[in-house]
Amino acid sequence: MLTMLSAGCAGLLAGCGIAANLSGWLHVAGLLLLLLSAIPTTLGIIMLLYGLLGKLRTRDFMVSSISWRGDERVLDVGTGLGLLLIAAAKRLGKGGNAVGIDIWRKEDLSNNSLDQLAANIELEGVENRISIRTEDARSLSFPAASFDVVFSLFCIHNIEEDEGQKRACQEIARVLKPGGRLLVGDYLPTHAYASAFQECGLTVLYSRSFFLTALGPMWIVSAEKPYI
Ligand SMILES: C[S@@+](CC[C@H](N)C(=O)[O-])C[C@H]1O[C@@H](n2cnc3c(N)ncnc32)[C@H](O)[C@@H]1O
Incomplete structure (x- = not known):
């Protein structure tokens, strides 16, 4: 910049x-x-x-799209320095837990590191509700149906091949619980992500531009996993 x-x-x-x-x-x-x-x-x-x-307006929009109970399990894919992870953790109460995964690529975000994220989490006083793991979005280690809410912001476009981006969407869909909700934001149109979620059996609520929220290029796709 x-x-x-x-x-x-x-x-x-x-x-x-x-x-x-x-x-x-x-x-x-x-x-x-x-x-x-x-x-x-x-x-x-x-x-x-x-x-x-x-960035703050987008974070607030995404987090406030969820009707929080407080006991959710939340995943933030490509959490970076914890923008969404920390905001989600602040909505959680007893029994709730937020997990952030990333591979901490320096070329995608300045000062990107697990240590810096840990420092941010401590600074915000939410360390008792958060865990962080080094994992690739294309091969998540979590069992199917692990999370009530999955967020991802500005991560998936960093995966170069279309096949890899689709794989990341499939992984997000896999780890979402039936009845769970996902919101994935990116600076490119999210229609390919929406198709991948639909192919996985999710109900896409919208995939559209949020230019005025982000004050710049931003598309968000939101979907729910139906109960079988
Ligand atoms: C532009 S940053 C966005 C960070 C954060 N979500 C935010 O909005 O502030 C993109 C993040 O995606 C991560 N990332 C890129 N490819 C990834 C992959 N294959 N798996 C997991 N994380 C990845 C990068 O390391 C980086 O932290």
């Missing part, structure tokens, strides 16, 4: 200076630089807005 913003702003300033002060092909080059620099600047602003506001 910082690289995009600084490169974009530097390009805008340079483009303005060149276009305003020079003539001929240099004037045209300045205008071109202005136009091109608008791309990283816009992307940087979108990322900044998501980081400052959209």
Whole structure:
């Protein structure tokens, strides 16, 4: 985000200076630089807005979509630094438990590490309701029908192959209990995830854009596992 913003702003300033002060092909080059620099600047602003506001709004929307009893078992797939995991744990009472899994890839999230997540959990005082495991979303170790609620935010697109993304969706569907609910958010349209959930027998409630909630590109799919 910082690289995009600084490169974009530097390009805008340079483009303005060149276009305003020079003539001929240099004037045209300045205008071109202005136009091109608008791309990283816009992307940087979108990322900044998501980081400052959209992320918390998305988290609050996803967590408040559940009618909490307090005794749920919750899974956050690709929990990273615990954005949804910690918020979900705060909704839990006696008997409730939230599990976060991740492979903590540094290229997907700055400062991404199990130690940093553990520090965040302690800081928020929810360590008695949370457990964390290093696991790949494509091969979860949990038995079928283990969780009442499964969340995942901005994780599945990081799996490069379509087949791997589908496998992650199948795993999420497998570990969800009958009567359980899932919400999966990503910055790309979630229709392929919705199809994978449907193929697993889940009822898809919606798969649509939440641009205004996230103040940037965001699609969320929500589904329920019917009782057999
Ligand atoms: C952009 S971060 C999002 C973290 C968190 N959900 C949030 O919204 O703040 C994506 C996370 O997905 C994790 N991830 C990527 N591929 C994964 C996989 N195959 N299995 C589990 N986690 C994965 C990354 O390590 C990273 O923590």
